[in-house]
Amino acid sequence: MLTLNFLRENKDFVIKRLRVKNFDATGILDTILSLDASRRELQTRSDSLQAEMNRVSKEIGALLKNGNRQEAETAKEKTYSLKEEIKSISVRLEAIEDELRNEIIKLPNLPHESVAEGRGADDNVKYREGGKIFELPDNALPHLDLIKKYDIIDFDLGVKLTGAGFPVYKGKGAKLERALINFFLDEGIKAGYTEVLPPIVVNEDSGFGTGQLPDKEGQMYHVTLDNFYLIPTAEVPVTNIYRDVILSGENLPIKNIAYTPCFRREAGSWGAHVRGLNRLHQFDKVEIVQIAHPDHSYESLEEMVNHVEGLVLKLGLPYRIMRLCGGDMSFTSALTYDFEVWSAAQKKWLEVSSVSNFESFQANRLKCRFKDKGDKQTRLVHTLNGSALALPRIVAALLENNQTDSGIIIPEVLVPYTGFDKIS
RNA sequence: GGAGAAAUGGCAGAGUGGUCGAAUGCGGCGGUCUUGAAAACCGUUGUCCUGCUAUCGCGGGACCGGGGGUUCGAAUCCCUCUUUCUCCGCCA
Missing domain, CATH: 3.30.930.10 (Bira Bifunctional Protein; Domain 2)
Known part of the structure; x- marks a missing residue:
């Protein structure tokens, strides 16, 4: 399995090398790169929502410690929608990661530069x-x-x-x-x-x-x-x-x-x-x-x-x-x-x-x-x-x-x- | 096969709902001291994803056997799977 990082940075090279194995990687690579872009976007969003969630949770902890039950309850209300959003993003993220992996494992290894072209x-x-x-x-x-x-x-x-x-x-x-x-x-x-x-x-x-x-x-x-x-x-x-x-x-x-x-x-x-x-x-x-x-x-x-x-x-x-x-x-x-x-x-x-x-x-x-x-x-x-x-x-x-x-x-x-x- | 106990960082081992990526010890790495080494002392020490950064790096997120759940919040509670240990049974 080639690494995503490598594919991201060497698309044309990969296509060229895989031709030696008589493999056309163009379509798969396009799919991979676009999936990767959505994956990273979702990842970033999910991370910042999680950060917010962690922040509020800590706040609730502190409020409860000080006996501010009322304020703590108000803060809890805030978390419900956050929680839902995080859940929905993580479901999509998981699906995209599965898809991405399924695409990546379709790509054969790149032949070494010394490998001759040939059919069989x-x-x-x-x-x-x-x-x-x-x-x-x-x-x-x-x-x-x-x-x-x-x-x-x-x-x-x-x-x-x-x-x-x-x-x-x-x-x-x-x-x-x-x-x-x-x-x-x-x-x-x-x-x-x-x-x-x-x-x-x-x-x-x-x-x-x-x-x-x-x-x-x-x-x-x-x-x-x-x-x-x-x-x-x-x-x-x-x-x-x-x-x-x-x-x-x-x-x-x-x-x-x-x-x-x-x-x-x-x-x-x-x-x-x-x-x-x-x-x-x-x-x-x-x-x-x-x-x-x-x-x-x-x-x-x-x-x-x-x-x-x-x-x-x-x-x-x-x-x-x-x-x-x-x-x-x-x-x-x-x-x-x-x-x-x-x-x-x-x-x-x-x-x-x-x-x-x-x-x-x-x-x-x-x-x-x-x-x-x-x-x-x-x-x-x-x-x-x-x-x-x-x-x-x-x-x-x-x-x-x-x-x-x-x-x-x-x-x-x-x-x-x-x-x-x-x-x- | 039956009954019970457990799984935490390289290792050992604490931690039973918040300030815990996680005490402490050992090991590793860097340093002080030394002619050199050891000892002692000081510092440091995981992986993955992601954002910013030319780079050093800085910020965010995830990870305490795997998966799922409860909760605002889980190493900690619940379910499940796997593995290990103890006892019993069977056996090359």
């Missing part, structure tokens, strides 16, 4: 790449077949227990999953992240704080009886740790890492291209989150990109890093890097991480602020997060890329975690 994924810009794309022999199998061949993940059993998209990991498949989680966590901790293990269901306030609510409730599983939501990513609980807090500048950046299962309803998009591990309703992910000083958040972003790159490199997967164009970026993001790994049997790039700087967009919703030493004013922090990493597609790529006639070779860095070096 085809316009993303390659930022870096590594590893070699290689050809597999003709008899190479896609991961779904490998999974069946070695009996390490059972989709049908998941259907029995829950439904499509809830796989059951078995034997070495389960161990591999757990190994990856621990490997990712340990690498993050080594890089200075503090681990948290948060709840995986959250309340409405948390959903709002990170921007899933009110718009995207369809993407989340909703526990209606308690009005909780299953998290689509650890970003939600972890970032919301810092909701409604004022941090001190010297403690920034705060770096957290968390493993959680993630749940996505992902209505639509079924079919052959999402078979196997490519898209699931429940999957495992290790997430890194930073709460950064606005003057240094892009250094944090760079650091996070480097961290994720290190993970992919250690796993030996061919990868490329894309800078998303305006049209492909999320509503909340100012700058996003997507990581894609090469899945050799499917012959396609799989997105395994998305690392973003949200600048103060989330922070404004979260009311997460900080104060630099000596400063009187609070400022909004910048929030960033990235997957490090999302597991299923990593597993898919590892299985496909590392298949041999005698089995699937486990990357060396994982062997201490799996306890085996081959799935056969």
